[in-house]
Amino acid sequence: MHPARQPGDDPAGDVVRWAAFSCLLVPVVLVVYGTSFDGAAVATLGLVTVTAVCRVMLRHSEKTQRTAARVPVALPPGAVPRGRHSRAGAGTHRGCHGSGGISTHE
Numbered sequence: 001m002h003p004a005r006q007p008g009d010d011p012a013g014d015v016v017r018w019a020a021f022s023c024l025l026v027p028v029v030l031v032v033y034g035t036s037f038d039g040a041a042v043a044t045l046g047l048v049t050v051t052a053v054c055r056v057m058l059r060h061s062e063k064t065q066r067t068a069a070r071v072p073v074a075l076p077p078g079a080v081p082r083g084r085h086s087r088a089g090a091g092t093h094r095g096c097h098g099s100g101g102i103s104t105h106e
Contacts, residue, residue: 012055012058027044028040030043
């Protein structure tokens with residue numbers, strides 16, 4: 001059983017739904033304000049094309065992000081992962097005991 005979907009669960013889907021709504025609304029507004037049916041049809045075709053391309057790019061971006069989150073980053077052989085406060089070697093971080101000057105490491 002799947003949990004109930006919340007409105008903010010799929011931000012890309014929300015964007016695509018609003019874009020599809022705009023693809024329907026814009027031609028109506030254009031015709032109401034005096035644009036020809038041909039002009040409104042061309043505008044609709046352009047909006048549908050842009051919406052479709054954006055949807056494909058959004059889905060590809062989501063897929064790439066999910067894949068990157070699952071795949072661990074491979075370090076080159078011999079590389080040592082360093083945290084924010086780790087030292088590169090003995091005596092490289094002078095702190096307040098250095099020979100004057102301000103420490104460049106934080």
